[in-house]
Amino acid sequence: MKQVRSASGFAFVAPFLLLYAFLQLYPLVRGIIISLHRVDLFGGGHFVGLANYGEILGDPVFGQAVVNTLLVTLMIVPPLTVLALLLALALNNATRSSAIYRGLFFSSSVLSVTIVTLIWRFVLAPDSGLVGEALKATGHEPLPFLSDAHLVLPAIALTTIWWSIGLPMILFLAGLQQIPADMYEAAALDRSSRWTTLRKITLPAIRRTTLLVVMLQTASQLQLFGQSQLLTAGGPGGASRTMVFFIYETAFVRWQLGYAAAGAEILFVMILMVTLIQYVTINRDREEAR
Known part of the structure; x- marks a missing residue:
């Protein structure tokens, strides 16, 4: 009987x-x-063993792509996490206006990367873009966000934060709504300030949600590609070339499929390490909670 059940x-x-x-x-x-x-x-x-890995680890272009990827990830994940949490705290109520604002902030997440980059090309254009016009109105010279090696990664980070803020906000809202109301009632009876309530009740209660948001966004931004390709084509001078963009160029422009696959496996290991850190941290948090 058990064999039949297992087979079914x-x-x-x-x-x-x-x-x-x-x-x-x-x-x-x-x-x-x-x-x-x-x-x-x-x-x-033909088979070359680990030769592709040895060559790519010594490739300065790949090294620059790794540094760019890590830098843009650091520029995106912490601000995105903080902004999403602040929005969730501000919109964590049942009013109609909060529901409208939730929809507005989440709406950017449903856009394709092509639409997002097209919008931000107009916003960041130095001659007639929104930011350029605002700088001119204040008496400043427009900044070449997409053609300056020092500004291009912050520009991509800004674009990505605007595009990606919806999902982390929803995750934080879900976490906040799981906190028992009687905890806040007890804090109010003790006349705790808002800052004390946030620090002692809210943030500890959503610690797992925060870890989840950070790890998901880190794994996602390590794979950043569309913004780099469509906004700057990896330029200027490779200043915005990410690891995935390097893999794309190597495989489909230079036709070095084995070399590109080696880069993809290195990226896979990096993402796997992030996932393992998340798994270990969440399990440790569960054990401490017990």
């Missing part, structure tokens, strides 16, 4: 497992195999 259970999950293996596991294994070969888009090639 496996029959229910088999379609998902097969689809998952085809869409996730096979590309992963295939990518690792390709990274060990010198191969182009037309196939063929």
Whole structure:
């Protein structure tokens, strides 16, 4: 009887497992195999072992892409987390205006990266863009955000924060609404200030949500590609070339598929490390809560 039940259970999950293996596991294994070969888009090639990894780790262009990716991630994740939390705190009530503002702030998240970059091209254009016109009105010279090596990453970070703020805000709202109301009532009876209530009740209660937001956004921004490609094409001088953009260029412009696969596997390891840190931190938090 147990064997029949287990067989019927496996029959229910088999379609998902097969689809998952085809869409996730096979590309992963295939990518690792390709990274060990010198191969182009037309196939063929030969086995070179870890030569692609040794070469790419010494490649200054790849090194610059790694630094750019880490820098833009640091520019995005902390401000995005803080802004999303502040918005969630401001909109954590049942009024009609709060519901409208939630929809407005979340609406940018449903736009495609093409639409987002098109909007911000107009906003950041030095001659006739919104920011340029505002600087002219205050007596300042417009800044070349998309053509200055020192300004291009902050410009991409600003664009991404505007685009991505909706989902973290919703996650924080969900976390805030899980906090029991009697905790705030007890704090009010003790005449606790808003800052004390925030520091002693709210922030500890949403610690797991904060960790989730930080880790999800870190993993997402390590894969940043569309903004770099469509806003600046990786320029000027490679100042905005990210790891995914490097992989794209290597595979589909230079046709070095094995070399690009090696870069993709390095990126995969970085994202895996972020995920493992999240897993360990959340489990440790659960054990401490017990």
